[in-house]
Amino acid sequence: MLTAPKKKPNSKSKDKKSAYFDHAAGTYLSNQALAAMMPFFNKDFGNPSSLHSEGKKAEMGLKDSRRMAADLIGALPENIVFTSGGTESDNLAIYGIAKAHEKHGKHIISSPIEHHAVINSLEDLKKQGWEITYVQPDSKGFIKIGDIVKAIRPDTVLISLAYANNEIGTIYPIPEIGKQILQYRKTNNTIYPFFHTDACQAAGYLDLDVEKLHVDLMAISGSKIYGPKGVGMLYVRRGVTIKPQIMGGDQERGARSGTENTPGIAGLVKALELAQKNREKESARLEVLLKYLWEKIHKLIPDIRLNGPEIGPQRLPNNLNISFLDTEGEALLLYLDEYGIMCSTGSACAARTLEPSHVLKALGIPAVEARGAARFSLGMRNTKKDIDYLMKYLPATVKKLREISRMN
Ligand SMILES: *Cc1c(COP(=O)(O)O)cnc(C)c1O
Helix, strand or coil: CCCCCCCCCCCCCCCCCCEEECCCCCCCHHHHHHHHHHHHCCCCCCCCCCCHHHHHHHHHHHHHHHHHHHHHHCCCCHCCCCCCCCCHHHHHHHHHHHHCCCCCCEEEECCCCCHHHHHHHHHHHCCCCCEEEEEECCCCCCHHHHHHHHCCCCCCEEEEEECCCCCEEEEEHHHHHHHHHHHHHCCCCCCCCCCECCCCCCCCCCCHHHHHHHCCCEEEHHHCCCCCCCCEEEEEECCCCCCCCCCCCCCHHHHHCCCHHHEEEEHHHHHHHHHHHHHHHHHHHHHHHHHHHHHHHHHHHCEEEECCCCCCCCEEECEEEEEEEECHHHHHHHHHHCCCECCECCCCCEECEECCCCHHHHHHHHHHHCCCHHECCCCCCCCCHHHHHHHHHHHHHHHHHHHHHHHC
16 A cells, blocks of 8 residues: 655645545535534523423424424424434434334345445345345446336335435436336335435535425435534435334434434534525536536546546536546545645545445446546535646646556
């Protein structure tokens, strides 16, 4: 494994010293979200379940957050379950449905390019006797709706597909898929299968109206939308029963016990409000930046490959995943970090060997290409200046890594 260079860039340079391109992994908290959280730390600090006035104040705040969250996704307040993040929301959706409906059947449909919060939950259920069908995507991550419908069996209880992929930005036509699932249920006169979507990456850029999406469950995380980390929510359609996975004082109408994270929830909901309010404008702005970055890379660096769909309506406007042939993504990440440039890699460094990303692998991208993958995910504070700063160092860094790789 390569290590990062020792030499720091010239500290006298007047140029920008850092550029953050890892918004798909984590965003800074917006000032508005922070302001929304503040009162609940030590002013309205009560436990929302307490009956006295301090408790009532906290309960009022929680109630406001819940109503606002519901409004933002076209749902009712009682459809919202606040959780500890995207991972718990996905887990609650999958285990919650599985454990409540296993008498009907033990089959779930998903894709091999889902987030680990979904994949690892499904693989765990597999060990408990469940059957999982992973519908094969094409090389850009798309799945034929027909293939999903064909995979439905009488014992299928759940279909789980991300709204937008976190690694390669592929956007799924959730409204169309949802419609087809509804049609199947109607034709077969059944309430199954339920439809869950992981909207953690989509929440900043796409329409979240659950009626248009025709979803029964939808997961959202605070940390990808300029809200706080460790807080999320799960939408659960009325009439859809889930088995709680955390037992205790029956908070969240029994769906998720534990004292509610009142500051976190207020921050999450404020972040979601801003994300949905600004999503069209911000998507358009980021797509221009993304195209600018892609064109520069395309022009200045040979032997590259865009992973995922073309830039456009079927790709998240902030996601660029590129394989730089004859490089290792992780080395590239570490070299760029020395210049204050932060991105992420398609590969996870596991057990001292470079494991290619499960997503790129599932798309049939050869291991040598997958190893050289880097993801640049743009966000709110990025401007053309950041791209120019990145492009000052990226071509030479890639060239250097290729020279090193040829020497070995
Ligand atoms: C980040 C992310 C998650 C996990 O969310 P946490 O809040 O970190 O638990 C799940 N799914 C997707 C698509 C994500 O991007």
